Every structure is written in C-alpha cells, then in structure tokens.
Amino acid sequence: MKTNGMEIADRSPESGGGLILSPDALRPARGLDRAGAGTDDAIMANPTGSALSHLECTHCGRTHDAEELHRLCPDCQKVLHPRYDLARVRLEPADLAAREPSMWRYREVLPVRDAEHVISLGEGFTPLLTAPRLGAALDVADLRIKDEGQNPTGSFKARGMSAAVSRARELGATAVAAPSAGNAGGALAAYAARAGMTAGVVMPEDCPRINQVEAVLAGADTWLVEGLIDDAGRLVATSAAGRGWFDLSTLKEPYRVEGKKTLGYELAEQLGWELPDVVIYPTGGGTGLVGMWKAFAEMTELGWIGAERPRMVVVQAAGCAPIVRAHDEGQRHAQRWPDAATGASGLRVPAAVGDYMILDAVRASGGTALSVTEDEMRAATGEMARVEGVHPAPEGAATLAALHRLRASGEVSGADRVVLFNTGAGQKYPDFAPADPPRLPADSPAWRDGL
Amino acid sequence: MKTNGMEIADRSPESGGGLILSPDALRPARGLDRAGAGTDDAIMANPTGSALSHLECTHCGRTHDAEELHRLCPDCQKVLHPRYDLARVRLEPADLAAREPSMWRYREVLPVRDAEHVISLGEGFTPLLTAPRLGAALDVADLRIKDEGQNPTGSFKARGMSAAVSRARELGATAVAAPSAGNAGGALAAYAARAGMTAGVVMPEDCPRINQVEAVLAGADTWLVEGLIDDAGRLVATSAAGRGWFDLSTLKEPYRVEGKKTLGYELAEQLGWELPDVVIYPTGGGTGLVGMWKAFAEMTELGWIGAERPRMVVVQAAGCAPIVRAHDEGQRHAQRWPDAATGASGLRVPAAVGDYMILDAVRASGGTALSVTEDEMRAATGEMARVEGVHPAPEGAATLAALHRLRASGEVSGADRVVLFNTGAGQKYPDFAPADPPRLPADSPAWRDGL
Structure with missing residues (x-):
C-alpha cells in the first residue's frame, strides 16, 4: 500500500527488509508497519522521516541547533521547544490507522531521526x-x-522518557539522570536500561515504595533525599558534571x-x-x-x-x-x-x-x-x-x-x-485509599453454609 | 474500504453510525473500526460477527447449547470449549491492521454476539x-x-475477565464471582464494575496487598480466607446459589x-x-x-x-x-x-x-x-x-x-x-524483590559537592 510517499505493509520483522523500527532498535513488534523510501538522508540506517528543524526558546525566541545536546536556552535559561518543518511532513490522518499502536506512530513530528535509535517499550496510544x-x-x-x-x-511518564532517552542517545549521551517525585524515576530507569545507558535517579525519601524499587531493579543509581523534588533537582544538577550525566529534568531539556x-x-x-x-x-x-x-x-x-x-x-x-x-x-x-x-x-x-x-x-x-x-x-x-x-x-x-x-x-x-x-x-498505590476485606477463619460455618 | 465483506473505516464514535463497539457498550475509543453489514441477525443492535456455534466437552465430546449459561459439562463435569463455525468467518489477516489495538480485533472468533455487550477497558494487543x-x-x-x-x-487476567464477564452478562447473569490467587480478583472486580454487575472475590489471606485493595475499591464483595485458591474456590461454589453468583472459576465456565x-x-x-x-x-x-x-x-x-x-x-x-x-x-x-x-x-x-x-x-x-x-x-x-x-x-x-x-x-x-x-x-509487587536505595541527609556535603 502506498500513500503520500510512505509505504505501509503488514510485514513482521521476520519477513525482513526496511523496518521502520528494527529489532536492533529494541522495537516492540506490536505494530506491523515499515518505512518506505522517500527521505533524502542516505546516511541513516532507517530514517524516521522526522521533520525536526531547530530548537526555539519559548521566552526569548532565539533559535538553536537541534543536532547538539541542549538543555535550557543558553541565552535566557528558559524552556527550549523543538520546532518542525511541518510543510515537509508527508503524513495524513488517514495514514495512521495501519500504524503501530504506540506514540511512535507520530514519528514525523517526533525528534528522533534514525529509527535504530528509538528506545521503546510500547508506550502510548493508550485507550x-x-x-x-x-x-x-x-x-x-x-x-x-x-x-x-x-x-x-x-504511568504517562513513559512517553517523555521514551522520547528524551532516545534523542539523548542519538545525540551521543551515554548517561542520563533526573529528579523524580516517583513515577518519572521508574520510567527513566527502565528506558535507560533498555538503551544500555547509565542512569541516576534522585527522589524524595517518602516517595512511593514501588518507585524506589523499580528504579533500583532497573539498575539506576538511586538516592532518596530529605527534601522535595526541587531539592532532588538541585542535587542532580550539582552532580551531573562529576558523574557524566545528561540532566533530563523535565522542561530543562527539550524532548520530554x-x-x-x-x-x-x-x-x-x-x-x-x-x-x-x-x-x-x-x-x-x-x-x-x-x-x-x-x-x-x-x-x-x-x-x-x-x-x-x-x-x-x-x-x-x-x-x-x-x-x-x-x-x-x-x-x-x-x-x-x-x-x-x-x-x-x-x-x-x-x-x-x-x-x-x-x-x-x-x-x-x-x-x-x-x-x-x-x-x-x-x-x-x-x-x-x-x-x-x-x-x-x-x-x-x-x-x-x-x-x-x-x-x-x-x-x-x-x-x-x-x-x-x-x-x-x-x-x-496500595496505601493511598486502603481497604481491608474481612478475613474468614478456617473454622467458619460459612465454609459449609456459604457466605 | 471494503475487504472480504467487512467494512473498515477510520471513523470515530463522534462521526456516527454503525460502530462495532458503541459508546453505550463502554467501548474504549482506542481503535477506529466499525462493523459492516453481512451478518444475518437483525435483532442485535450491533452484531460482532461472532461465529460461535456451540459448546463441546473437551473430555466426553458431547455438545451443548452456547446460548445458555453453562459451567462444566453437565454430563461428565469436565471443561467445555466454545466452538465456532470457522468456515463462516469473513476475516483475513490483512483486514486486521486497521482494527482497534485490543483483543476485540478478533471478535469473529470471540463469544460475544452483540457489540453492545462487550465490556472492555482496552485489554490485549500488548507489545x-x-x-x-x-x-x-x-x-x-x-x-x-x-x-x-x-x-x-x-495483568493478563484482564483478557479472560473481559470475555467471561461480557458473555455472562449477554446471557443474563447479573452477579459474578471467582476465587483468585490475586490478579484475577482485581480484574474480575474491575470488569464487573464496568458492567454494572455485582461481584464476589475470595482470595487467600496472604495474597498481594494491592489485589485486596483493587478488588475492594472496585466494589467487589471481597473475602480473605485461611487457605489456598482451591479452598477459596470451594467457598465460592458453596456460596454461589445463595448469593445469586454465576461462578467464573477459571475453566469451570467456557469463556475465560x-x-x-x-x-x-x-x-x-x-x-x-x-x-x-x-x-x-x-x-x-x-x-x-x-x-x-x-x-x-x-x-x-x-x-x-x-x-x-x-x-x-x-x-x-x-x-x-x-x-x-x-x-x-x-x-x-x-x-x-x-x-x-x-x-x-x-x-x-x-x-x-x-x-x-x-x-x-x-x-x-x-x-x-x-x-x-x-x-x-x-x-x-x-x-x-x-x-x-x-x-x-x-x-x-x-x-x-x-x-x-x-x-x-x-x-x-x-x-x-x-x-x-x-x-x-x-x-x-513492591515486596517480591525489594531494594533499598541509600538515603542522603539534608546536611550531606553531597548537596554542595555532588554525589
């Protein structure tokens, strides 16, 4: 099937050839689409068709090179937004129906250039x-x-981390870190693990137990601190240079x-x-x-x-x-x-x-x-x-x-x-709205007579 | 688009008309397909095209009416399997690509006849x-x-419960129950809640805490028992008649x-x-x-x-x-x-x-x-x-x-x-493979010098 210059075929990875997200890119074989020809970049193994053009400061309006690792605007320290050459996007809503059910179905307006760099666990396109x-x-x-x-x-934190970890890796980062109130830390740890990258997670000491466990199990260097998430953010910032971390604090880098x-x-x-x-x-x-x-x-x-x-x-x-x-x-x-x-x-x-x-x-x-x-x-x-x-x-x-x-x-x-x-x-969150069902002892007559 | 007698259109619920799973059926608007004509049952509001034909005992081979509520084979008390008139199925693999990313994409080989009866939370088609x-x-x-x-x-328990609760409701049940080692109880409670049905869940007293909480929060009558899942199953069985429960113990009814x-x-x-x-x-x-x-x-x-x-x-x-x-x-x-x-x-x-x-x-x-x-x-x-x-x-x-x-x-x-x-x-399972990250006090020099 050919639509607007993009081939869509219900091919599996096994049937070979031209996968948009190859097995090497740790792609979930959930969707069955593949990229066709039609991009002009012959260097990449598997171009996504991303129309990413530059970074623009949301405050001062200055532009910056999207092919370099940036965090906040170098000029005014405010949030940088990626911008796309949307006129170049060869995708129509009707083309989406046959694409994989993850957020990477919108790859033309996402920042990763080479599908080999997409770190995905199947995030997005939730009901x-x-x-x-x-x-x-x-x-x-x-x-x-x-x-x-x-x-x-x-949690929804998976979306931001899939994009940010993928793009950070594409631009050469090998270690990433973030402060987290809980779920972002678990997500960061998981995506960094899948990417084969080192991760650091710093969380308030009273964040949910499962977030502590999931970060540690996924191999992230994890700390609990006396304080709140902005305190944790300060600690990530002061530690980043020494530890070689690229700091993925939300909105302090352009891709989450x-x-x-x-x-x-x-x-x-x-x-x-x-x-x-x-x-x-x-x-x-x-x-x-x-x-x-x-x-x-x-x-x-x-x-x-x-x-x-x-x-x-x-x-x-x-x-x-x-x-x-x-x-x-x-x-x-x-x-x-x-x-x-x-x-x-x-x-x-x-x-x-x-x-x-x-x-x-x-x-x-x-x-x-x-x-x-x-x-x-x-x-x-x-x-x-x-x-x-x-x-x-x-x-x-x-x-x-x-x-x-x-x-x-x-x-x-x-x-x-x-x-x-x-x-x-x-x-x-087993403890947020607790519930205690009644316990029935082994000698209860209910076993014979019913509840 | 017309393929093999099945219309597939990327229609949203808002664009009206002929939805396979209507909003009334509590359908997740995740996929965008609709059923076409081609079934011969004019009574149903929204036929799924299910080719379900009868129930067959996996042990004695006798057949039973699929339009009645059954549990085990009435003749030999072994497992009943639903059978389909597969020759009647008008669906080809290539048709599936544009269907919603849930298990209901395979509706022709699932037991629910009327899409209005499908109780779905978006289960299945996982990565x-x-x-x-x-x-x-x-x-x-x-x-x-x-x-x-x-x-x-x-958990995967969502699949079985979506099918079984939907079909039990279609056949007239108003209350369902099951013993559970944990996750099935949470899933049953959720699907029964979504169906507006009463639910009973009986679990071992040492099952994971979150399973107890999720069953209770979803409104299921929940008990913890001294014993294992088969003890819980015995209690559900002795209580079913008195409480009006249809017993959904796994493989003791045909649809999970x-x-x-x-x-x-x-x-x-x-x-x-x-x-x-x-x-x-x-x-x-x-x-x-x-x-x-x-x-x-x-x-x-x-x-x-x-x-x-x-x-x-x-x-x-x-x-x-x-x-x-x-x-x-x-x-x-x-x-x-x-x-x-x-x-x-x-x-x-x-x-x-x-x-x-x-x-x-x-x-x-x-x-x-x-x-x-x-x-x-x-x-x-x-x-x-x-x-x-x-x-x-x-x-x-x-x-x-x-x-x-x-x-x-x-x-x-x-x-x-x-x-x-x-x-x-x-x-x-926060306690299965526990992890304890280090805690950093507020007076640690790391705040100044980095981790």
Missing part, C-alpha cells in the same frame, strides 16, 4: 475509555478517561515534552480529529499540559484540526497548589509553595520551571485552575474504580474530584465533552 | 517486545517478551479461556503469521496455555497459519509444581500439591481443573515442564528489569529463570525463536 456511568452520575453527556496507567511502567505531546495527537485521533470541550489535567510539572498545547498548534498548522481548543483545566492538590494560586492572582509565574504536602506524589511539585507556559495555555484556552483535598482524591479513587472499573492513581482521581467541583459551580456544563487524564495505574 | 540484549546474554538469537503488564489492572486464547492470535499476528519455536509460560491454572493451544488450532483451520506448533514449556515454582510432577511421572492428571508455597502468587495453584489439557498440549508440542526456585525468580526479576527495562511480575520472571535452565541443558538452542510471557506488571 480513551468512554465513561457513560460516571457521566450519568455527574450529568455529563460525553465523559471519557484517558487511561495512562496502561503504559509501560504504569515531545513524548508528552503525543497525548494531544492521540486525543485528536481517537476523537476523529475533533478535540473535546474540556481537558482536566493533574498538574505537577505540567509537561503533559504544555505538550498537548504544543500538539494542538502543530496539528492546526498541519491542517489536521481547526483553530478550536479545549478549555484546559489544571488540577492540583490543596497541599501543593502553586499554579492555582498564580492563576487566581493573575500572575504569569508561580511562587514556590512552602511545605508542600500531598499523598498524590506526582502533584508534590512546589515549583514548576514551565509555570508560565502552563498558565499561558490555561488562560488562552479559557480554562481554569483549581485544587482538591486529600479526602476528595481518596473518594474519587473509589468512585472511578467502582463506577467505571478504572482504578486511578491519586493524580488521576484528582481530575474526577475536580469535575465534581466544576459541575457544582457550573463551570463545566452537562453538554461539555470532557476528558479526564488518569496519569497512572492505581495499582502502584 | 511483543524484542529482547536483543537479554538474548545476547543467553545466546538466543531471537528472544521476545510478551508484556502483559500493560493490560488494564496490570476465550479471552486468554487471544494471546495466541496476537503472537501469530505480531510475528507475521509465523509462530515461534518455543513458548515459555508461567503456569498456575494454565488457562493461557490452554487458550493459546486452542487458538493455534483455530488459526490452522482458518488457513491463517500452518500445522507447525511451538514447543510449549510450562514453568512452575519449586514450592508448587503439580503439573511438572505429573509431566515427569507421565501422568495425564496432576495430584494436588500439598503445602503449596511461593511468592509468585499466580503460581500458587495446587490443583488445576485443566491439568489434562495443559499436559496434553505440552506433550503434543514436544515441550516440557520445569520448576524454578524463589531465588531464581528474584534474580530474574532484576535481570529482566536491568537488561531490557521490563520489570516483570514474579511469574514473568519465572519464565526467564526457566530459559536459563533450558539453555544450560540444551533443551532450547541458540537458534530457537523464543517468547517469554510476562503475565503481569512487576509494579504490583
């Missing part, structure tokens, strides 16, 4: 589940849940956001290239929201969607809500939240480097920002599990708690098409 | 990951890992195996309709292995694959290895294993109702059965995570431990194409 029973309970006619718990390592932006592409594709009215997103570092906003702009430029945007809603925990406060106060930058405390570890981010990008998107979209309590999150964990069969991470539960508030206030109407982002598997 | 670095370490040229941890609820058999269809599709040489499968109740064996036969009848079969390898824990013992002793039925003990909760099944089907498949395929120790499983957990970035459940780790043994003995050669089944996410 966008209908939630009709929950919708009925909240009087929302079209409610959906994007279930990011079905990613490798059980590229993995996260695929959330936006998927939302559009899974809804037939129409965006919902409201996106409710649990916001720690906010990279997912920033990424979706970037994806929407790219898709408009590609002609895949129109100019309409969902109202972007930021949800934070009452115990750590710097973006909510800045939004309420009309600020573009958020002040660090003192004594941040919440059981939703991913929301325990007292200061986000991308604060201005988050707040810009919320305002430009006509969205809002609000916080929810621990009790509301715990109640919403059970509600989502009980009503729709989706056991959310605490952060995912926060989005449902927020929807309750927004329906009560009328800020979300019953006619709005609403998407909740469950950013991780609730199965990683 | 078949290449494992080149692990392959090099074990001197196996083509090694892959089927990563079932990326299913809803984090139908969900599991999609593992076999996926293996073939993801390998380009060629099966591997060796399948290594962690075997508790063995439904997955039995299901794959059934799928292979169906695919041969459909003309999708030839007559070759992989050598099917059963892996059990040294502390509970009834199938291994029966295999070694040349028996067709296994004796109950006394004092079953292993940290791999899914392998702590002292007696499997499908023992004869497991042993038949192993022997017919030229495979084998072996057990591995707790230490070997723990070591393999770290090895798979560290070398390939896949953090396996203890049961998945057992398959890697087994491969080490089979390479040492020469029973698997370096030229064999080998697939390991990681049946669940290691992230559900």
